[in-house]
Amino acid sequence: MRTPVTIIGAGLGGLILARVLHLHGIPVTVHEADPSPTARSQGGMLDIHGHSGRLALEAAGLTDEFHGIVLPGRQAIRLLDRNGTVLFERGDDGAGGSPEVQRGELRRILLDALPAGTVRWGRKATGVRALAGGRHEVAFAGGTTAVANLLVGADGAWSRVRALVSDAVPAYVGRSVVETCLHDADTRHPATAKAVGGGTLVALDPDRNGRWLVAHRERGGTLRAYITAPGPRNRFAITQPTGSTGTTGTAGTTVPAGTTAVTTRLAAEYAGWAPELTALITAADTTPVLRPLYDLPAAHRWDRVPGVTLLGDAAHLSVPNGEGANLAMLDGAELGKALAAHPDDVESALATYERALFPRGAEAAAVAGRNPTPQELIAFFTAPTL
Template identity: 55%
Template sequence: MSAHIPVAVIGGGLGGLTAARVLHVHGIEPAIFELEASAAARTQGGMLDIHEENGQKALHAAGLYDDFLKIVHEGGQAMRLLGPDGTVYVAEEDDGTGGRPEVDRGDLRELLLGSLPEGTIRWGRKVTGARALGEGRHEVTFADGSTITTDLLIGADGAWSRVRPLVSDAKPAYTGISFVETDLVDADTRHPRSAAVIGGGFFIALGNERGVLAHRETDGSLHVYTALKIDEGWLDTVEFTDPATAKAAVLAHFAGWDERLRGLVADADTITPRRIHALPVGHRWDRVPGVTLLGDAAHVMSPFAGEGANLAMLDGAELALAIAAHPGDTEAALAAYEQALFPRSEASAAESATSLDTMFGQQGLEQMVEFFTSGPAAQSTSR
C-alpha cells in the first residue's frame, strides 16, 4: 500500500534539512526520506565556512542564527598558503571580522535535526526510482519495495540524485581532479609537526598542478584533502584497503615536496579516495509540475569556490519561502524559486570551475598568492 505525503523531501543533508525547517517555521510539515539508517550512521566530518550572503541568510530564515553562533569554531577563519618547499606565502589570523565563520558540518547538521519535529525524518529509506503520475503528482519507490505518492517532490538527494531524471538528463562528469582524504587524529599530541604546519584554521599548499588542502577540526584532528590532477581511473589502480600501499602511491606524486607536507599523508590515521564531479555550468531545466531540485542534485560543482553547502542551505530556505509565499499554488512557488536558483547556481558553478583551473594550473601557486595578497579579501576554497 502506498502512503500519500503532501510534501516529500528526498535527502536529509543540509539543504533538505533547511528546507524542512523553514517550511516548519511557516506551518508546513514535510517528510524527509533519508537513506542513512539514523543520524549517527556515519561521521559527517569536515569544516564549513558559512557565508553571510547565502548560508547565514538561510539560518536567519530558519530562525537558527543565534544557535549557530554558539557552535562556531573560534579561530577557524585563519588561513595559510604554502608552496611545495614549505615556504609560507600567506598567513592570515582569524580576527573575527571575516564574515565567514567556520563550523563543523556534523554540528550544523545536529542543529538542523534538533529543530525539526520528531518523526519528520524517515530513516533508512533508500530511493530506487521516481515517476510522474500526472497533474503534478509523483510516486517514489524505495529499496524495500514500498512507495509513496506526493503532491510536491523535492530532490535534495545529492550528486547522483534519483529525482533529477524527472526534470533533466544531465549527469555529473569527472572534473579531472581526485581527492585522497586523510585524517590525523589528536593532532597536537600525536602529530605535532602536522599540527604546526596546518595552523589554526584552513591550509593550502599548491604546486606542480597538485595540492594539499586541510582544516583543523573542532575535535583536535586534522582533515586533509590531497588533490591530484589525474585520470579518472587512477584511483582504481590503488589498493586503499592497504593504507601503507595507498600512501606510497599518493606520495609518489609529491616527490620533492617538503617532508612536513608529505607527512599529512604519510602519518595519517585514515585514507579515503574521492573523485570530484560536477554538473555542466549553467545546468537548468524546463518547469516540470510538482517537482524541483536543490543543492547538489541541482548544481553539484567542484568544491573550489567554497559554495556547495552554503548554496544548498540557501536553496532550501528560498524554496520553502517561495512555497509559503504562494499558498495553494505550488507551480507559482516552484517557478519563482527556479527563476532565482538558475542564475545563482550558474555564477557559483562558473566560479568553481575557474578556481579549479587556476589552482591546478601551471601557475596555480603564483595566481593564488596574487589572489590572496592583492585580490579580493581572503576566501575559503575547499568546502
C-alpha cells in the first residue's frame, strides 16, 4: 500500500498536491485551520503563469475547469505615475500568457475536485514532533493529534512544520501593504475605475521612495488595491500580526478601532498623488487590512529529514511578486508527481522533489522585493510571455 500523506494547510499548493495524489491513488488527508471553506476571504486576483501555475493545473487534470473561471480582459495593464499620467498601457486581446482568475474561485475548483472528507476543517496545527521511523505527530488546537507517515507543510509563512527541518524564521522586510476594496466602482468612483482600466493598475513615484500601489479589477465592478507603506512593522499601532495568507509572504491583520486615523495617515503619505489614485485609500468600502511583508533567506534549504517536506511559503517565502501562488501550485504538482513516480521509495521521491525545489525557490526570491523604476516595469510588461 502506498504511504498515506498528511498535508497541513489547504491553500492552493496543498490542494494541488492533494488532487495530484488523489489522481494517482495515494491516500491523502488535508488539515486546515479555517473552520470552513467560506470562513474568510481568499484574496483577490491571480495571474496564472504558463511555466508554473498552468502546468500544475494540467497535472491536476483541471485545465477545463480553470478556463471556466478566467476573467476576460483582466490581462490589461496600465502603468501610471503619481500624477495619474499614463506611462504605459497594454490591452488584453486574449492571447496573453497569464490569464487572470479570482483566488477564491480557483480554490473552489480545487476543493470540488477532491473526495468529500479529504479536507478536515477547523484543524489548526499548534505544534509538531518527530516520532520513530520517520513518522511525526501534529498537535491541533483543542487537544487533538494526528500521526503522519509522510508530513507535508503547506502551512504558509508561519509554518509549524518548518521547525522539523529548519530553524529559519521569516524576517520583516521593512514595508507593509494595506489592502482596500472599492465596490461598484464604475458607478460610485468613476474616475478611479477609469484610472484602473480593465485589468491591473500599477502607480508609482519615479523617485523610488518606496511608495507605490497596485489595483485589480475583479468581478462586479470591485477594485481591490494594495498600497505600499514603507517603515516599521508597528507603525499603525499593531505590534503582532495574526493569520497568514499562506501564499504571498504576508501576514494579515484587520486594522481595529482607529481605522480613520490609519487611513488618514496612509493618505498623508500619498499626499500630492492624483485624487483618483488616493481614492483607493480614502474611499475604501472595507476595513483596511494591514499586511506586513516578510521573507525567508533567498537560499533557504535544509538537509533531508525522513518523512517530512515543505512547499510554497513554508519553503521559500518571499515578498509578493506575482510568483508566490504559482510557485506553490507548481511545488504541489511536482511533489505529487515525484511521490507517484517512486511509490515504494518515499525518501527518493522527497529527495528528487527537493533537488528541484531549492533552486526554483531561490530563483524566484532573487527577483522579489525590488523597488522598480518605470522603465524596469515597462520592460517587464513588454517581455515575451510564456
